Amino acid sequence: MSFDESQIERYARHIILQEVGGHGQAKLLDSSVLVVGAGGLGSPLLLYLAAAGVGTLGIVDDDRVSLSNLQRQVIHTSDALGTPKVESAERAIRAINPDVTVITHEERLTAENAMDLISAYDLVADGSDNFETRFLINDACYLARTTLVSAAILRFDGQLSTFKAYEGEGHPCYRCIFREPPPPGLIPSCAEGGILGAVAGSMGSLQSTEVLKELLGIGESLSGTLIIYDALSATFRNVRVKPDPTCPLCGENPTITDLTMHLAETGESCAVT
Numbered sequence: 001m002s003f004d005e006s007q008i009e010r011y012a013r014h015i016i017l018q019e020v021g022g023h024g025q026a027k028l029l030d031s032s033v034l035v036v037g038a039g040g041l042g043s044p045l046l047l048y049l050a051a052a053g054v055g056t057l058g059i060v061d062d063d064r065v066s067l068s069n070l071q072r073q074v075i076h077t078s079d080a081l082g083t084p085k086v087e088s089a090e091r092a093i094r095a096i097n098p099d100v101t102v103i104t105h106e107e108r109l110t111a112e113n114a115m116d117l118i119s120a121y122d123l124v125a126d127g128s129d130n131f132e133t134r135f136l137i138n139d140a141c142y143l144a145r146t147t148l149v150s151a152a153i154l155r156f157d158g159q160l161s162t163f164k165a166y167e168g169e170g171h172p173c174y175r176c177i178f179r180e181p182p183p184p185g186l187i188p189s190c191a192e193g194g195i196l197g198a199v200a201g202s203m204g205s206l207q208s209t210e211v212l213k214e215l216l217g218i219g220e221s222l223s224g225t226l227i228i229y230d231a232l233s234a235t236f237r238n239v240r241v242k243p244d245p246t247c248p249l250c251g252e253n254p255t256i257t258d259l260t261m262h263l264a265e266t267g268e269s270c271a272v273t
Contacts, residue, residue, distance in 0.1 A: 001026035007099065011053055019218045025053060029099060031215045032056035034121040036109055036137060038085040039063075040190070040200030041127035041151050041207060043075035048208035049125075050093040050100050054215065057093060058103040058121055061085045072197035109133060111262035114140040125211050126150040127204070129190055131181035136262045138174035142166055142249055143258070147214050149222075150174065151207040154193050158203035158229040162210055162222040165243065165250040171223045176244040199231050 003011070003022070014020045014028075031054050035042050038061045049057060065073075065080045065088050073085075080088035086104035093102050105117060109128075118124055118140050126137045126148060134150065141148040145166040152159045165173035206227070213219045228237040248255045 001029065007053075010097070010099075014052070020216060024216045024218075028053050028212070028215060029055040031123070032058065032121045033211060033215070034058040034060065034118060034124045035127060036060045036124065036133065037127035037129065038073070038075060038089040039069065039127060039129065040072040040153060040195060040197070041204040042089070042125075043073045044201050044204030045125055045127060045208045045211070046075055046089055046093060047096065048205060049211060050096045052208075052212055053097060053099055054212075055099065056101045056103065056121075058105060058117070059086045059089050060105040060107065060109050060117065061089075062106060062108045072195060072200040074201065109136065111136060111259040114259060114262075115144060118146050119144045121146065123147045123149065123211060123214055125207060127207075131187075132262075134174065135181055136259065138163060139249055139256055139259060139262070142173050148174075149207055149210045149214065151203045153195055153200055153203050154188070154190060156196055156199060156231040158199055158206075158227075158231070160203060160206055160210065160222065160227040160229070161225060161241070162214060164221075164223050167223075170243065172241050172243040173247060173250045175249045176247045177226060177241050179244075179248075196231060199229075202231070203229065 011025045014025050015022050033049060033054055035046055038059050046057060063085050065076045065083055065085055067081060069076055075092045076088045084106050086106045090102045090104055093100055114136055124137060124141050124146055126134060128134055138148060142165055148163040150161060150163060163173050165171045210222055224241055226239045226241050228239060245252045
């Protein structure tokens with residue numbers, strides 16, 4: 001792939017990196033990422049992926065911009081209040097980088113549409129805010145053999161990992177760590193428990209870095225490692241996670257072979273974070 005003069009200038013700081021170079025930048029421009037949720041995590045994630053020149057960004061979100069979002073969802077502005085988040089995010093992305101193709105999916109990710117949506121992209125980044133959606137994304141990505149970079153935030157804490165259990169030995173899935181969703185009401189949502197806005201920015205930025213690493217095939221993958229961030233103590237813990245041979249999805253005797261179990265689940269809007 002050849003670059004025009006404006007692209008050479010735009011991506012100069014990538015191109016001079018030995019680990020990226022012109023070949024890596026061309027790979028990014030040819031890549032596609034589906035971001036689930038244009039909220040607290042999805043906002044910095046989408047902004048950095050757009051700036052980096054990821055060629056196609058899909059956005060799944062059925063919510064509209066509200067005033068309470070603006071404390072942390074930095075891709076949206078006050079003049080976007082009341083508009084669909086996918087439209088607001090698309091405008092911001094196009095203002096940052098005209099090289100990027102934006103595909104908006106103004107809908108909730110469900111068992112009915114998950115496989116079709118996920119199969120159309122090279123990688124999925126989960127910025128959802130409820131366990132039903134997280135488990136659905138994990139299961140669908142495993143079945144579609146698509147790499148998943150997943151983050152979660154609440155109050156002053158964050159978690160981040162990469163899941164590609166379809167690659168086999170040494171690669172756990174989300175269910176290897178968390179077997180099933182907790183009982184309703186046990187863990188508060190961000191709307192109930194609160195969130196320091198900058199924590200969303202920190203975790204979303206880290207998530208974008210892991211997405212770019214996976215697309216470029218550089219560095220050490222987070223697959224098999226769970227990062228736990230405590231903003232109040234400014235500490236990170238790296239927890240090693242092994243595949244669970246009894247996992248119902250990727251274990252030795254799987255019982256989850258399709259998304260049927262998710263058909264009755266509703267969950268909350270996937271981007272209130």
